[in-house]
Amino acid sequence: MDKLLTLLVLLNIQTLATLSHPSDETPPQLDGRIIGGESTTIQQFPYQVSLRHNGFHFCGGSIYKSNIIITAAHCVKGEDVTRLTVVAGSSYTNQGGIELPVQNYTFHSKFSLLTCDYDVAVLLLQGEFSFSESIQPIEMASSVSASRAGTSVTISGWGYLQEHGYPSDVLQYVVVNTISEAECVDAYPRLFTDRMICARAKNKDACNGDSGGPMVVAGRLAGIVSWGNGCADPKYPGVYSNVAILRSWIEENTLELLKQLK
Ligand code: ARG
Numbered sequence: 001m002d003k004l005l006t007l008l009v010l011l012n013i014q015t016l017a018t019l020s021h022p023s024d025e026t027p028p029q030l031d032g033r034i035i036g037g038e039s040t041t042i043q044q045f046p047y048q049v050s051l052r053h054n055g056f057h058f059c060g061g062s063i064y065k066s067n068i069i070i071t072a073a074h075c076v077k078g079e080d081v082t083r084l085t086v087v088a089g090s091s092y093t094n095q096g097g098i099e100l101p102v103q104n105y106t107f108h109s110k111f112s113l114l115t116c117d118y119d120v121a122v123l124l125l126q127g128e129f130s131f132s133e134s135i136q137p138i139e140m141a142s143s144v145s146a147s148r149a150g151t152s153v154t155i156s157g158w159g160y161l162q163e164h165g166y167p168s169d170v171l172q173y174v175v176v177n178t179i180s181e182a183e184c185v186d187a188y189p190r191l192f193t194d195r196m197i198c199a200r201a202k203n204k205d206a207c208n209g210d211s212g213g214p215m216v217v218a219g220r221l222a223g224i225v226s227w228g229n230g231c232a233d234p235k236y237p238g239v240y241s242n243v244a245i246l247r248s249w250i251e252e253n254t255l256e257l258l259k260q261l262k
Contacts, residue, residue: 034157035165035232036204037174042091045156045171047138047221048214050093051075051123052085057093060157060213061086062221063137066128067100068254070140071212072224072241073107073121081105086125089134092169093158098135101126104260106253108246117193119226119241121212122250124257138214141222144244147197149180153217155199155225155238159210163231176201179237187236188229195245197223200237207231215240 042048049069051059059075069086076084081102090097107121129135147153156173176199184198192198199215206213206225215223223240230236243250 034155034159034172034174034205034210035162035207036201037156037172039170040091040156040173042089042097042134042171045173045214046089046132046134046136048156048171050087050090050097050158051212052087052099053079054083055085057087057158058209059211060159060209060225061123062214062224063088063129063135064122064140064221064250064254065137065258066131067125068257069102069123069125070221070224070243070250071121071123072119072226073111074113074116074119074226075212076105076121076123077107077111077113079105084123086123088129089132091171094169098129100129104257106257108249115191115193116227116239118195118246120224120243120246120250122253122257124260138216138219138221140247140250141217141220141244142247144242146217146220146244147178147215147222147242149178149183151178151217152176153178153199153215153222155206155210155213155215155223155240157206157210157213157225159213159225160207160231163207163233165207174201174204176204176238184237184239188239192239195242196226197240197242198237199223199240200232202234203232205232205238215243 061071108118
């Protein structure tokens with residue numbers, strides 16, 4: 001059963017890898033919705049960004065500094081930095097906003113595609129976003145208690161509306177609840193680690209294309225959309241990287257990237 005699960009999760013990630021390396025002729029249909037969410041505007045989620053590969057949305061991210069984005073390692077590992085850009089300030093994937101090229105990125109050295117453990121990366125942008133009503137940074141949650149079991153957390157993104165979903169251009173959000181480690185271990189034996197937070201709600205979840213995007217508690221970044229078996233499957237919660245645990249890695253690696261500017 002464990003092996004089967006690992007395989008399923010891997011297949012899921014590989015689907016994403018295919019989606020995030022679109023051939024130049026076929027634009028990917030990856031601007032769908034969060035599952036069970038509602039349309040919103042970027043002014044409500046001004047820290048949300050869209051990661052682009054050759055101009056096409058493939059993952060979410062969060063603005064940490066005017067030129068630093070927090071996202072998932074599985075979004076960028078192996079990506080050619082010259083093809084990556086970040087769009088902030090638009091509710092839509094197909095229009096508006098400000099687009100900046102990615103100059104460099106760092107993902108966690110312990111990240112593994114096999115387990116999705118340590119699924120965190122920071123991107124350094126070429127240039128800086130000017131903050132406005134629709135572009136703002138978000139601070140990280142400082143304590144793991146921010147996301148203890150039973151907390152309502154808000155997730156957002158342009159990912160799939162259904163597991164095999166259709167695209168929507170409009171930013172979506174949904175509120176789900178964190179569950180205990182024990183419950184998550186039950187769902188994902190051997191896969192759950194301390195670097196993860198699990199959350200679910202009936203018929204609500206993140207899905208493909210939301211990865212790298214924010215999970216927010218009380219206005220702070222508590223999680224990063226990471227993985228799940230299917231989307232909104234009642235047996236399988238969504239899994240998020242635990243930002244409070246990965247916080248010092250993010251801070252140190254942000255400083256390292258910023259040194260490259262001097
Ligand atoms: N790995 C997916 C992505 O790259 C995110 C999956 C989240 N899945 C979930 N059921 N919460 O977009």
